[in-house]
Amino acid sequence: MTAPLAKSTGEAVVPPDTLVRLESVSKVFGKDDEGHRALDDVDLEIRRGEIFAVIGYSGAGKSTLVRLINGLEQTTSGTVTVDGVDITRLRGKPLRAIRRRIGMVFQQFNLMRSRTVFGNVAYPLQLAGLGRAEQEDRVAELLSFVGLLDKAWTYPEELSGGQKQRVGIARALASDPDLLLADESTSALDPETTREVLALLRRVNEELGITIVVITHEMDVVRAIADRVAVLDSGRVVETGSVRDILGAPQSETTQRFVAATVGNRPNADRLQQLREAYDDTLVTVTVTDERALGSVLSAAARRHGVDFEIVYGGITDLKHESIGSFTLALRGPDTGVLATVDALSAAGTVEGATA
Numbered sequence: 001m002t003a004p005l006a007k008s009t010g011e012a013v014v015p016p017d018t019l020v021r022l023e024s025v026s027k028v029f030g031k032d033d034e035g036h037r038a039l040d041d042v043d044l045e046i047r048r049g050e051i052f053a054v055i056g057y058s059g060a061g062k063s064t065l066v067r068l069i070n071g072l073e074q075t076t077s078g079t080v081t082v083d084g085v086d087i088t089r090l091r092g093k094p095l096r097a098i099r100r101r102i103g104m105v106f107q108q109f110n111l112m113r114s115r116t117v118f119g120n121v122a123y124p125l126q127l128a129g130l131g132r133a134e135q136e137d138r139v140a141e142l143l144s145f146v147g148l149l150d151k152a153w154t155y156p157e158e159l160s161g162g163q164k165q166r167v168g169i170a171r172a173l174a175s176d177p178d179l180l181l182a183d184e185s186t187s188a189l190d191p192e193t194t195r196e197v198l199a200l201l202r203r204v205n206e207e208l209g210i211t212i213v214v215i216t217h218e219m220d221v222v223r224a225i226a227d228r229v230a231v232l233d234s235g236r237v238v239e240t241g242s243v244r245d246i247l248g249a250p251q252s253e254t255t256q257r258f259v260a261a262t263v264g265n266r267p268n269a270d271r272l273q274q275l276r277e278a279y280d281d282t283l284v285t286v287t288v289t290d291e292r293a294l295g296s297v298l299s300a301a302a303r304r305h306g307v308d309f310e311i312v313y314g315g316i317t318d319l320k321h322e323s324i325g326s327f328t329l330a331l332r333g334p335d336t337g338v339l340a341t342v343d344a345l346s347a348a349g350t351v352e353g354a355t356a
């Protein structure tokens, strides 16, 4: 089963590897001057083949963003382009054609209780007018992909939350979408089931080549699955970049809060103050993607500069394909040696907070 990506219309001015682009998008609910600005001047670019996460607290505008991408809502200003087609003012048949190429996965699964698993997954195929035999083949293919072939004749209420979500994913894949929008798709699940569903979404991305937009309020989800992430705060994108960069060196206060809640390897301001009081030495926090490089810098520092070190805080965080380590070090030794060590650490990673 493959999901061939439809070709762009050719009229597009967007780069060919961009599947979704939002340009200066604002969405105001209610009257313009006294209305509520759910999204405010948002620019985003989602590339073909990636898993892109949008993270934000409740009310940040995440669901509104999803509804704009799948054409359920229209922008107040700005444009949304999907595969080269500006969908901002599309209506009727052309809009439906684009929407068929976008699959949706929901937090509450949205399965029909009166239909079996088969009936739920077959539903979009029925709507598309496929014959019974074709429906059966396709549903069998989809259910074996999500590991639920043996549950075809079961009703949703007999399934666990994780199984329900796997049915939801199978149904979303039924029409061979180019893009899957997963709106808080693991928020109703326990941690173990969350891991299973995220692993399935990764297979959807890697084996079927489907671009995925993951909407979440949990940095753990971003960390486990995404390539890039945008941080949404009160309707604005406050930071966007690779997961590695965002987790390694979060810039905005909102991002720092998300990262601190998940990663736990960077001291917060209070903890840093306690460490400063407890250690007379130079304290630095160094973030690296190659822990071995850090090890060799530190052993060279001891040898060449007579600088001793102690790890006073830190740890390693696993990302999708790599890991990042963040370590707060107390460096002690001659001033010139400590400075030379900080320089060498800067070459191995990102160094922050050198305090004498």
Ligand SMILES: Nc1ncnc2c1ncn2[C@@H]1O[C@H](COP(=O)(O)OP(=O)(O)OP(=O)(O)O)[C@@H](O)[C@H]1O
Binding pocket: 029, 030, 036, 037, 038, 056, 057, 058, 059, 060, 061, 062, 063, 064, 065, 217
């Ligand atoms: N149809 C609507 N009419 C009026 N206000 C709306 C509408 N939809 C959303 N809003 C408001 O827009 C803001 C953003 O809502 P949205 O649902 O997009 O946020 P969210 O980040 O998805 O939050 P949550 O995680 O709680 O679902 C909220 O203040 C919300 O109350």
